[in-house]
Amino acid sequence: MSLAIDIENLTFTWPKQDKPTLTIPRWQVERGEHVFLHGQSGSGKSTLLNLLCGVLESQSGRLCVLNSELNQLSARQRDNFRAREMGVIFQQFNLLPYLSAEENIHLGQWFTARANGTNPASDVDNDFENLTASLGLTADMLKRQAGELSVGQQQRVAVARALLSKPALIIADEPTSALDSEHRDKFIALLLAQSRAHHATVIFVSHDRSLASAFTSEVTMHKLNSSYIEQGGADVS
Amino acid sequence: MLVRLTLASVMARKLMAGLTVISIAVSMFVLFSVEHLRGEVRQNFERAVSGVDLIVGARTSQLNLLLYSVFHVGSPSSNISWNEYVTLANAKSVKWAIPISLGDSHQGFPVVGTTEDYFTYFRYGNKNALDFALGQSFTQPTDIVLGATVAQTLGYQIGQEVVLAHGSAKVSFTHHKQYPFITVGVLHATGTPIDQSVFVPIKSIDGMHSVHQTSTISRHTSEHTGNDTHEDDHAQHDTIESDLQVSAIYLGLTSKISTLQVQRVINTDQQAPMSAILPGVALAELWNLMKGVETSLSLVSSLILLAAMLGMLTMLLASIHERQREIAVLRALGANTFLIVLMIECEAIFLALSGCVIGYVMTNVSIWLLADYVQTEYGLLISPLGYSDAVLEYVLLALGLAMLLALVPALSAYRSALSNGLNAK
Incomplete structure (x- = not known):
C-alpha cells in the first residue's frame, strides 16, 4: 500500500530563530488511515500542518505527501497541489462569511478546477446533493450567508467543501473545539464516515485525547517532534 | 470568480468601502470640475470675438x-x-x-x-x-x-x-x-x-x-x-x-x-x-495671465485626489488586518499568494473606478443644476462634461494611482499569507 505521508529527517526553523521548531526523524501514514494527532499548543503541530499543506517550506529532510516531494515543487505548484489533493478544515471560520454556504462550497470546487486546468465537472451536482444531504445540510441552510449559520452548521459546510473535490488527504486542525460534546461526537462520526466513503486519508489534530478512540491510529507530537522533546515539553503525559 | 469574490468582500465592508468611494468621488468631482471649468472659461474667452481681423x-x-x-x-x-x-x-x-x-x-x-x-x-x-x-x-x-x-x-x-x-x-x-x-x-x-x-x-x-x-x-x-x-x-x-x-x-x-x-x-x-x-494674439496673452491660477488649481485638485487615494490606502491596510482569516481560508483552498495580491488590486481598482463614475455623474448633475445660474450671473456658458482625452487621462491617473498605492496593502497581505500560513491570527 502506498503512503499518504512519508517524512524523513524533516527540520523546520522559523526565520529569526536559531533552533528548529520542528524536527521529525521519521513518520509514515498509510493511505486510508484516520490518524489522530495529539499535541498541546506550542508543540509544533501548526507548523507541521502548514508544512503538510505546502504553505511553509522545510529547510532540510524529506517531505513526501501523496507521492509528491513537496520540497521539489514551487510555491505555486504546492498551492495547486493543495487545491487538487487536499481538504483543510480549521477550528472555526472556515467559510467566507459574506458568501452563501453554497457559494463557499463552489468556491472550493473552483479552486480545484483551476488547479486542474479544467471546468468544474458536470457530475459534481449529483455529488453535491448526496454529500450535503448526508451531512444534514438543508437547501435553506445552503442559501443562507455563511456568517448567519451556527458554528456546527458552518463546520459541516466546511466538511462538504473539503470532501466535494474528492481529496486524497483531509487535514483537520481542531475542527471540534468550538462545538459542544454532543455535536462534537456527531461531527467526528460524520467526517470519518464521509472520508471512508471517499477513500480519503484523515489527519485530525486535537489536544483532547478523549476523541482518539474513533480513529485507526494515534500519534502524539512529542513523540514525533524531537525538537519539542529537547525543549522540555515532553513530560506532559 | 475573482470579481465576484472581490465584490462580495467589498459589500461585506460596505460602510468603510462606501466612505472610501465617496471620498474618491468627491475628489474626482473637484478634479473634473476644475478641469472642465478651466476649459469652458477659456472657450468662453475665445468665443468672445472671431472674424474680426x-x-x-x-x-x-x-x-x-x-x-x-x-x-x-x-x-x-x-x-x-x-x-x-x-x-x-x-x-x-x-x-x-x-x-x-x-x-x-x-x-x-x-x-x-x-x-x-x-x-x-x-x-x-x-x-x-x-x-x-x-x-x-x-x-x-x-x-x-x-x-x-x-x-x-x-x-x-x-x-x-x-x-x-x-x-x-x-x-x-x-x-x-x-x-x-x-x-x-x-x-x-x-x-x-x-x-x-x-x-x-x-x-x-x-x-x-x-x-x-x-x-x-x-x-x-x-x-x-x-x-x-x-x-x-x-x-x-x-x-x-x-x-x-x-x-x-x-x-x-x-x-x-x-x-x-x-x-x-x-x-x-x-x-x-x-x-x-490682433484679437487672437491678445486673447492668448490674456489667457497667459491666467496660467498661474490654472496651474495652482490643477495642483490643488491633484493633491485632493492624492489625499483621497491615501484614504483608500489606509482603509485597505486596516481591512487587511481584519481579513487575515479570509486570506487564510482562501489559502487553505489552494489560492496562491498572487491571487491574494490580485484580489486586493481588484478591490482598489473597483473602488477607484466607482469613485470616478460617481464623480463624473456628480459633475454633470451640478453642471445641469447650475448652468443657468452661472450663465445669468457670470455670463459663462457651460456645456455638460462629455468624453474627452482629459477625462480619460484623469480616470487613468486615478486608477493608476489606486493600483500603485494598493501594492502596499497587497504586499503586506502577501507577506502575512506567507509567514502566517494557514493560522489566522
Missing part, C-alpha cells in the same frame, strides 16, 4: 484695448475721432469697420454705441453671426437692442422704454431721462459679453449727451448733485457728426494676408496715435 483704439496696451473693447472691462484712456474712423473705413484694404463707443450703462449693463454693421459683420464663437431672438436692428436714433441676459434679467419686451445712465456703475446719479430709447430687438444668447450689453446707435449716444448740454432743464436731472460735474465730461459736445467719439473700431479686411501690414500702418501712423491689435 483687427481691433483699433487710441494708443494703449494690447490687453487694455482687448479688455475694454471686447469684455467691457476697464475704460479707454482716450478716444478716436469720428474722422479717423471714416478714414479707416474708407481705406482700400478695409472691407468693413464697426465703430464702438462705450461709457454709459443701463442697470449696470454696459451700453455699446455702434452702427447696424455690428449685427451684420460681428462674429463670435465659431464664426457665428449675431441673430435676433425678437425684433430687429435699429433704424431710428431712439431704437435700442438688448443682449439676451439683459432682456431676461430685466424682463424687457419689445417696445420697452429704456433710460440710460451715465457711467458704468449700477447706481448712477446722472440719468439721460430726456433721451429715452425704445427696445426694438433682443439678441439670441451667445455666451459672450454681448449677452450683457445694450446696443444703441452710436450717433444717439452723442445726441443724448448733447441734450444735457443744450437743454437747461436737463441740468438738474442728477437728483443729488446740485452742481454740475457732468459738464466737464461733455464740455465739447455738439451734434456735429465729426465730433463723435469712438472708443474702438472692429476691422474686417478684404485680404487676411494684409492684416499684419495694415496693423503696422495703423500703429506707426504719425498723425493719429492709434493701436491696432
Whole structure:
C-alpha cells in the first residue's frame, strides 16, 4: 500500500530563530488511515500542518505527501497541489462569511478546477446533493450567508467543501473545539464516515485525547517532534 | 470568480468601502470640475470675438484695448475721432469697420454705441453671426437692442422704454431721462459679453449727451448733485457728426494676408496715435495671465485626489488586518499568494473606478443644476462634461494611482499569507 505521508529527517526553523521548531526523524501514514494527532499548543503541530499543506517550506529532510516531494515543487505548484489533493478544515471560520454556504462550497470546487486546468465537472451536482444531504445540510441552510449559520452548521459546510473535490488527504486542525460534546461526537462520526466513503486519508489534530478512540491510529507530537522533546515539553503525559 | 469574490468582500465592508468611494468621488468631482471649468472659461474667452481681423483704439496696451473693447472691462484712456474712423473705413484694404463707443450703462449693463454693421459683420464663437431672438436692428436714433441676459434679467419686451445712465456703475446719479430709447430687438444668447450689453446707435449716444448740454432743464436731472460735474465730461459736445467719439473700431479686411501690414500702418501712423491689435494674439496673452491660477488649481485638485487615494490606502491596510482569516481560508483552498495580491488590486481598482463614475455623474448633475445660474450671473456658458482625452487621462491617473498605492496593502497581505500560513491570527 502506498503512503499518504512519508517524512524523513524533516527540520523546520522559523526565520529569526536559531533552533528548529520542528524536527521529525521519521513518520509514515498509510493511505486510508484516520490518524489522530495529539499535541498541546506550542508543540509544533501548526507548523507541521502548514508544512503538510505546502504553505511553509522545510529547510532540510524529506517531505513526501501523496507521492509528491513537496520540497521539489514551487510555491505555486504546492498551492495547486493543495487545491487538487487536499481538504483543510480549521477550528472555526472556515467559510467566507459574506458568501452563501453554497457559494463557499463552489468556491472550493473552483479552486480545484483551476488547479486542474479544467471546468468544474458536470457530475459534481449529483455529488453535491448526496454529500450535503448526508451531512444534514438543508437547501435553506445552503442559501443562507455563511456568517448567519451556527458554528456546527458552518463546520459541516466546511466538511462538504473539503470532501466535494474528492481529496486524497483531509487535514483537520481542531475542527471540534468550538462545538459542544454532543455535536462534537456527531461531527467526528460524520467526517470519518464521509472520508471512508471517499477513500480519503484523515489527519485530525486535537489536544483532547478523549476523541482518539474513533480513529485507526494515534500519534502524539512529542513523540514525533524531537525538537519539542529537547525543549522540555515532553513530560506532559 | 475573482470579481465576484472581490465584490462580495467589498459589500461585506460596505460602510468603510462606501466612505472610501465617496471620498474618491468627491475628489474626482473637484478634479473634473476644475478641469472642465478651466476649459469652458477659456472657450468662453475665445468665443468672445472671431472674424474680426483687427481691433483699433487710441494708443494703449494690447490687453487694455482687448479688455475694454471686447469684455467691457476697464475704460479707454482716450478716444478716436469720428474722422479717423471714416478714414479707416474708407481705406482700400478695409472691407468693413464697426465703430464702438462705450461709457454709459443701463442697470449696470454696459451700453455699446455702434452702427447696424455690428449685427451684420460681428462674429463670435465659431464664426457665428449675431441673430435676433425678437425684433430687429435699429433704424431710428431712439431704437435700442438688448443682449439676451439683459432682456431676461430685466424682463424687457419689445417696445420697452429704456433710460440710460451715465457711467458704468449700477447706481448712477446722472440719468439721460430726456433721451429715452425704445427696445426694438433682443439678441439670441451667445455666451459672450454681448449677452450683457445694450446696443444703441452710436450717433444717439452723442445726441443724448448733447441734450444735457443744450437743454437747461436737463441740468438738474442728477437728483443729488446740485452742481454740475457732468459738464466737464461733455464740455465739447455738439451734434456735429465729426465730433463723435469712438472708443474702438472692429476691422474686417478684404485680404487676411494684409492684416499684419495694415496693423503696422495703423500703429506707426504719425498723425493719429492709434493701436491696432490682433484679437487672437491678445486673447492668448490674456489667457497667459491666467496660467498661474490654472496651474495652482490643477495642483490643488491633484493633491485632493492624492489625499483621497491615501484614504483608500489606509482603509485597505486596516481591512487587511481584519481579513487575515479570509486570506487564510482562501489559502487553505489552494489560492496562491498572487491571487491574494490580485484580489486586493481588484478591490482598489473597483473602488477607484466607482469613485470616478460617481464623480463624473456628480459633475454633470451640478453642471445641469447650475448652468443657468452661472450663465445669468457670470455670463459663462457651460456645456455638460462629455468624453474627452482629459477625462480619460484623469480616470487613468486615478486608477493608476489606486493600483500603485494598493501594492502596499497587497504586499503586506502577501507577506502575512506567507509567514502566517494557514493560522489566522
